[in-house]
Structure formats: structure tokens, C-alpha cells
Amino acid sequence: MRLLRSAPLEPAASRVLLRSAPLAPAASRVLLRSAPLEPAASRGLLRSAPLEPAASRVAHFDRNPQGGFTMVEMAIVAIMVAILAGMAVPVARYSVRRQKELELRHELRTMREAIDKYKQMSDAGLIPMEIGGEGHPPDLDKLVEGVNLVGQTQKKQRFLRRIPIDPMTGKAEWGKRAYQDEPDTFSWGGQNVYDVRSTSEAKALDGTYYKDW
8 A cells, every 4th residue: 555655656756847847948038038139239330330431521521631722612702702892882982972962062052151241241331342243242263362341451351262172073163143144044144153053964862963952
């Protein structure tokens, strides 16, 4: 009876052996899981591969560190300079013309004030009145030369230091109008100087003509 009871121990031992048998596939799974390490290393190598082209680009950029400007760069600079110069010239011309117009207005105002002062002193009897002059100066030279004051032969009254230059023509020549002349005439009757104007036929920046100022 003791021998029969102890006989089943062999199948139990076999079951222990069967249960421990799957350890081999588990070990194989561990080996399989660790196998992809090699492709990961290869991916690391692939990712580091582009370093070579970057190095080549740096080498390409610095291949001529001591070189000057290329022809294309010089052409671009020349075009930009030409554009800027083309923009500056009209502005400079406008400024010069504007300055001349201001000078013209100043000179006309100076001469007209001198003519008016001559007229006032003539009407007041402080200077002799020319025949047919209507109290106005006979010409512009008289404003520079001066007129003897009435009762004071040794004292003169001058109204201009000099005949101004017309900035539009560059000459000390002015169009004149007598008191007897028509307001819109450009010819001088010669009796006296009632008003002055520029002899330039050019048009001003505001669209008017200098001779009409």
C-alpha cells in the first residue's frame, strides 16, 4: 500500500517539470525585445548623417573670405544710387526755384515801397515834383541817385541803395509802367515810374507768370 501511494509522485514531478518548461520561451521573448536595439543605433547614425552637408555649406560660404563684391552686388548698388540721385535732383531744383521766387517778391516789394515813399514826399512838398511825373520818380536811377530836399540844396533823400537784380533773369533790368499807362500794358510810356515788374516770361510754381506779380 505504501508503494502504491508513492507512485503518483512521478506525475506531480512531471507537472513541475512541465510548468517550468515555458521558461525557455520567456527568455526568448526577452531576447526578442532586446533585439531592436541595433536598429535604434542605426537610426542614431542616420540622424547624425546630415552633419556632413551642413559642414559642406559652411565650407562653401567661407570658400573666399578675402574676396570683394561681386558684379551683381555692384550693379545693385549702382542702381540704388542712381534712383536716389534721380529723386534728389527734382527736390533740389524745386528748392532753388522757390528761393528765387522769394527773392523776386522781396525785390519787387522793396522797389514799390521806394516808389511809394517818393510819391509821399513829393505830395508833401518835401522834394520837387517833376513835370508830368504826377509825383512819381522819372526812372529807377533817380531812386538811387536821390533828390535834393526843398530848401536844402546840400541834403539829398535817397530811396534805394542800388537797383536790385531780377533773380529770374539775372539782370538789373525791370519792366516799368507809368501812371498814364493802361493797367494791363507791358510797354512803358516813359513819363514816370508808377510800378515795376519782372521781365521774365516764365511761369511760377503756383501757375502764375512772374511778369504779372
